[in-house]
Amino acid sequence: xxxxxxxxxxxxxxxxxxxxxxxxxxxxxxxxxxxxxxxxxxxxxxxxxxxxxxxxxxxxxxxxxxxxxxxxxxxxxxxxxxxxxxxxxxxxxxxxxxxxxxxxxxxxxxxxxxxxxxx
Amino acid sequence: xxxxxxxxxxxxxxxxxxxxxxxxxxxxxxxxxxxxxxxxxxxxxxxxxxxxxxxxxxxxxxxxxxxxxxxxxxxxxxxxxxxxxxxxxxxxxxxxxxxxxxxxxxxxxxxxxxxxxxx
Numbered sequence: 001x002x003x004x005x006x007x008x009x010x011x012x013x014x015x016x017x018x019x020x021x022x023x024x025x026x027x028x029x030x031x032x033x034x035x036x037x038x039x040x041x042x043x044x045x046x047x048x049x050x051x052x053x054x055x056x057x058x059x060x061x062x063x064x065x066x067x068x069x070x071x072x073x074x075x076x077x078x079x080x081x082x083x084x085x086x087x088x089x090x091x092x093x094x095x096x097x098x099x100x101x102x103x104x105x106x107x108x109x110x111x112x113x114x115x116x117x118x119x
Numbered sequence: 120x121x122x123x124x125x126x127x128x129x130x131x132x133x134x135x136x137x138x139x140x141x142x143x144x145x146x147x148x149x150x151x152x153x154x155x156x157x158x159x160x161x162x163x164x165x166x167x168x169x170x171x172x173x174x175x176x177x178x179x180x181x182x183x184x185x186x187x188x189x190x191x192x193x194x195x196x197x198x199x200x201x202x203x204x205x206x207x208x209x210x211x212x213x214x215x216x217x218x219x220x221x222x223x224x225x226x227x228x229x230x231x232x233x234x235x236x237x238x
Contacts, residue, residue, distance in 0.1 A: 040181075043181060044181045044183070047177045047180055047181050048174075048177050048178075048181075051170065051173045051174045051177045052174075054170045054173065055167075055170045055171075055174060055191065058166045058167050058170045059167075059191055059193045059196075059198070060193075061166055062159075062162060062163045062166050062167075063195070064163070064193040064194070064195050064196040064198070065193045065194025065195040065196070066193060066194050067191055067192070067193045068192050068193060068194065069190075069191075069192040070189070070190065070191050070192070071188075071189065071190045072174065072178055072186055072188075072189050073186070073187050073188040073189070074178045074179075074183040074184045074185060074186045074187060075183070075184025075185050075187065076182070076183050076184040077178075077183040077184070079178070079183070
């Protein structure tokens with residue numbers, strides 16, 4: 001179910017490269033990489049998890065409420081993170097020329113379904 | 120000059136609340152808060168700076184290249200960060216119902232001007 005949901009988001013996003021369901025402890029639940037894309041999304045997730053958690057704490061500490069979505073645009077990759085709950089997040093890696101808006105929209109749609117299957 | 124540039128971005132963004140030019144060491148160069156908005160953007164920047172730097176290192180460590188922009192959507196605030204160079208960044212706080220796309224666009228426009236004045 002998780003695999004299908006991740007595949008849907010990746011394949012329906014122009015420039016979508018890989019999707020990931022991961023714990024903030026850096027342990028992956030599921031991932032999907034588009035055919036022909038060389039990207040170790042689980043390694044990216046492991047590197048990011050701890051920092052993402054710190055960023056969420058920082059944003060809460062300034063009374064901005066709970067973080068819901070993060071997007072990081074780098075030269076070679078855009079990473080969109082959707083927070084599911086205190087323990088898990090979804091991430092989508094998109095090529096720099098990919099459809100960023102569609103990626104965010106599809107992640108937002110997928111989040112409640114994945115969350116209800118997690119709980 | 121910095122003050123004018125920050126004011127422009129904040130006031131021309133629907134829902135724009137505050138703008139900040141800050142070093143990654145957490146020391147503010149300049150800030151502007153829209154009239155009537157109660158937001159300590161410099162405190163937010165101080166809390167975020169160290170974590171932002173760590174996030175930039177994490178994204179570089181996975182061969183995604185240099186981070187250029189970060190956006191964090193929280194319940195009560197969206198924070199958009201434009202990296203200027205290794206030392207400085209611009210941040211814009213936008214209300215949850217504000218114009219996120221315009222905010223990103225105006226920050227991107229302002230960045231090279233502010234950067235050239237910094238160097």
